[in-house]
Amino acid sequence: MENNSMDLRSVIGWFFIIISILLLIASFTTENGSGVNRFTGITFLVFGAIMYSLARFSKNKAKRPEDTNTP
Secondary structure: OOOOOOOHHHHHHHHHHHHHHHHHHHHHHOOOOOHHHHHHHHHHHHHHHHHHHHHHOOOOOOOOHHHOOOO
16 A cells, blocks of 8 residues: 655645545535535535545655655
């Protein structure tokens, strides 16, 4: 498994995915079912998925300093 935890896009992607799940749960469990929470949750989910997929399928992966061959 490749290590892409150093890439900021994966961290941003996971953050927005987690927030979107919380917003979607809140929108479905409240009595009035706020459409704003649902719309924002879906938007955050799409944005988080895009950011995470950009980090995962990036051609130039972030490298750790010990991975370089400099003396």
